[in-house]
Amino acid sequence: MPGADRRDTQEKGFLSHMAEEEQGAGRSRSAGKLPEAGKKLHEAVCVLLVELCERFTFFGIVCNMILFCTAKLGYRSHQAAMVNMCFVGTSTLTPVLVGWLAEYLLGRTKLVCICMFLHFLGTALLPVVSFPFEDVHIDRRHILLTLPKREQKIVFYFALLTASLGIGGIRAIVCPLGAYSLEDCGPKELLSFFNWFHWLVNLNSAVVFVSISYIQQSVARNLGFLIPFVSGLMAMITIHMVRGEMIYKPKADSSLLTTFGVIFSALKACCARYRYLGTALASWLDHAKENHGGHYSETQVEGTKSLARLFPLFTFQILYRTCIMQIPSGYYLQTMNSNLHFSGFVLPVAAMNVISIVPLLILVPILECINSWLFSSKDTGHSPTIYIVTGHLSAALSVAAAGFSEIHRKHFPQVEQTLSEELLLVSSMPCFHLAPQYVLLGVAEALVTPSCSLLSFWLVPERMRGISMHFLALFNGAGCFVGALFVQTAHAGTQGSWFPHLLHEGKLERFFFFLASLMMVNTLGFWAVAHRYNDLREDCTNEFRGSLPGEKLLKHGKAIKHYNAVLESSPLLSPVEKT
Numbered sequence: 001m002p003g004a005d006r007r008d009t010q011e012k013g014f015l016s017h018m019a020e021e022e023q024g025a026g027r028s029r030s031a032g033k034l035p036e037a038g039k040k041l042h043e044a045v046c047v048l049l050v051e052l053c054e055r056f057t058f059f060g061i062v063c064n065m066i067l068f069c070t071a072k073l074g075y076r077s078h079q080a081a082m083v084n085m086c087f088v089g090t091s092t093l094t095p096v097l098v099g100w101l102a103e104y105l106l107g108r109t110k111l112v113c114i115c116m117f118l119h120f121l122g123t124a125l126l127p128v129v130s131f132p133f134e135d136v137h138i139d140r141r142h143i144l145l146t147l148p149k150r151e152q153k154i155v156f157y158f159a160l161l162t163a164s165l166g167i168g169g170i171r172a173i174v175c176p177l178g179a180y181s182l183e184d185c186g187p188k189e190l191l192s193f194f195n196w197f198h199w200l201v202n203l204n205s206a207v208v209f210v211s212i213s214y215i216q217q218s219v220a221r222n223l224g225f226l227i228p229f230v231s232g233l234m235a236m237i238t239i240h241m242v243r244g245e246m247i248y249k250p251k252a253d254s255s256l257l258t259t260f261g262v263i264f265s266a267l268k269a270c271c272a273r274y275r276y277l278g279t280a281l282a283s284w285l286d287h288a289k290e291n292h293g294g295h296y297s298e299t300q301v302e303g304t305k306s307l308a309r310l311f312p313l314f315t316f317q318i319l320y321r322t323c324i325m326q327i328p329s330g331y332y333l334q335t336m337n338s339n340l341h342f343s344g345f346v347l348p349v350a351a352m353n354v355i356s357i358v359p360l361l362i363l364v365p366i367l368e369c370i371n372s373w374l375f376s377s378k379d380t381g382h383s384p385t386i387y388i389v390t391g392h393l394s395a396a397l398s399v400a401a402a403g404f405s406e407i408h409r410k411h412f413p414q415v416e417q418t419l420s421e422e423l424l425l426v427s428s429m430p431c432f433h434l435a436p437q438y439v440l441l442g443v444a445e446a447l448v449t450p451s452c453s454l455l456s457f458w459l460v461p462e463r464m465r466g467i468s469m470h471f472l473a474l475f476n477g478a479g480c481f482v483g484a485l486f487v488q489t490a491h492a493g494t495q496g497s498w499f500p501h502l503l504h505e506g507k508l509e510r511f512f513f514f515l516a517s518l519m520m521v522n523t524l525g526f527w528a529v530a531h532r533y534n535d536l537r538e539d540c541t542n543e544f545r546g547s548l549p550g551e552k553l554l555k556h557g558k559a560i561k562h563y564n565a566v567l568e569s570s571p572l573l574s575p576v577e578k579t
Contacts, residue, residue, distance in 0.1 A: 046237055052204050053234035054170045057123055058091060059208040060230075061163060063350035066332050071422040072130060073153060078491040078499045081329035082484040087160050088325065089480030094168025096470045100256055108173050115169020116235045122163025129156045170234070187458055191371055191384065194450035199364040202445075206357045213350035259467055262288045262296050262304040303464045310468060313455060313533060314475040316392070316526040320448060321479025322486065323395040323519055327353055327441060329487065330499075330512065331402060331434065337424070337503045338409060338431040340417065347431065349419070355435050359442035367446065384451035385530040391447035392526060396519035398440035403512035405434050410504060427504065455533050486515065 062084060069080035098115065102108045129152055185193065262285065269287030285305050288296045332349060340347045367387075412429040452472065460468045490498040490511050498514075500506025 048200075050170060050234050050237050052200075053230050053237070054167060055201050055204050056208055056230050057119070057163075057234070058167055059205045060212045061123070061126065061160075062088060062328055063209050063213045063353070064348075066328070067336065067349060067419060068130060071419065073156065074149065076501045077333050077503075078487050078496075078501070081333065081499075082487050083160075084328050084332075085325050085480050085484040085487070087164060088328065089477045089484070090161075090164040091167045092473055092477035092480060094164050095172035096168075096256065096473055098165070098168040099172035099466075099470065102173055103255065104257075112169060112173045112238060115166045115173065116238055117166075118162040119166020119170065120232060120235055122159045122161070122166060125155055125159035125162070129159060170238070187454065188371060190458060191450060191454045192368060194453040195364045195367060195371075198445075198449055199361060202357045202360050206354050206361070209350045209353045209357075210348070213348035256467055256470055258296070258300055259304050259307060262301055263308075265295055266301075303461055306460045307464055307468055307471065309532065310456060310459060310471070312529045313452065313526075314471055316522055316529075317448075317452060317472070317475050318479040318482055319519055319522040320392055320395055320444075321476050322483040323399050323515065324441060324445065325480050325483040326399060326402065326512075326515070327356060327438070329483065330508065331437065331441075333503060334402065334406060334409065334434055334508070335431050336419065337426045338434065339412075339415065339426065339428050340419075340431050342430075342432075346418075352431060352434065352438060355438040356442035356445070359439050360446040363443065363446040383534045384454060385533050387447040387451040389523065389527050389530060391444040391451075392519065392523040394440045394444040394447070396516050396523055398437045398444065399512050399519060400516035401437040401440060402434075403509040403516065405437060406503070406509035406512065408433065414504065425502075425504075459533065486511075490514075 065084045065087070066077075066080040069075040069083055070077060075083070098111065102111045106114075265288040266285045270284050283305055285301055285308060288304075289298055289301045291298070331352075335352045336349045340349065409427045409429045412427045414425050415428045417424050417426045453469075456468045456472045457465050487499050491500075494507075494510075497506050498511040499508060
């Protein structure tokens, strides 16, 4: 039995040696985790600061743009509303464009420096446009400088364009969603992240709407030096991130151009099939596969198919975003034409937006408790589609309430009110009578935006998540431009009646009722297709992630390498067994 004893001794020595190696590796890993965790925390703090500074600047531009356009530039009410919505839409779409430029034409570091310069240039030009040069006199007869209206508008549009390009660069390069390391999160953690992320952004916007709007409207209406100051602070933090190599670099697994290429290639092949009676396939996107005569791999086509499943969700967000855009357009005009006096104090017009933010700030902690209970069972995957349906219904009710508020507002006698040193004839109805429509839209935002972000992020393979969020941004931006188109069409088609310059002379309530009816149809349409997104169980997500041939081969390759490594390192196997 000496041979057996010797074999037992070898086995015990091998096991003790493996245990020592595991303990050493564990100590090295724990030692390496501390500086790595500190670096990630430092990076997260920098990203969050840049995000808050960017949102501060963005909301600072949007909050009083209509008042500035009407009082300073002489725009009609519908024109000012369209400018505001187009700026928001452009700022929503530019991250997609800048993200593509960063990957294919320019480097990320070079482009982020360009975008920071554009951002600071745009925010610095806006105070120049609004500065009262006509009030600065060299002597009694000569003023310092005159800036004609035409040149003023050119500088204004150039400032908005450069600022929106800078905003897009910051959102796409410095603060993309991938910078928050969400790859290993489940649906519950993702929904919690999106809830608190939007909660923090809206808390920031509430501070802006109260402070910046008051400064611009009452204290220093033509200045706004806080905006370029915050932009400069954001630039310094970003430069620190560039030097510290903390700029997020996404994985180059898929691209927006590839996704569009798959769609157009499949559409072209479908047209040819109907013309020449080709073979029918399970999905129309399968025509883009190489084994069916297309130009794209099966992995690329399968990823696009999972994204195409979300197109109905994206489409129904367009009209919802149009309703949300009534806060900085139609609702703002209603507030501006109402009585803003409260206990001898003139409220800023944009401060009414805080009423729409308060429900969100209250609802998020409540929704967190509800989600914790709904996701507590591991056997069921709760889907937030009911939140989206309820939010869409709340948006429709908000716009309908705005129509009734407009009818109610006209029953009050008119009074004179001074805004930004301009004397206006407004309704004597207190502006707080408009609170219900703001509250309903705030409830809608608390329910819809985090839920849509979760579905767009979770229901696609990991390599397609950035593309999915880009498509969500594209459709949200389209909703802003559709809102501007509705305003222009309503004004031109009714000779200014449905969206008038002077609200007491028109029928703005008809525009709101029309939009509310469209939103009700939109709500019913999404409710009809919501069952497609009801299953968030782990096996459903694994089906999307593990069904692609490339991922299967990768898993098999890892398993083979692991097996070979075990065979080569194990001394317990005889030479005959190794061969």
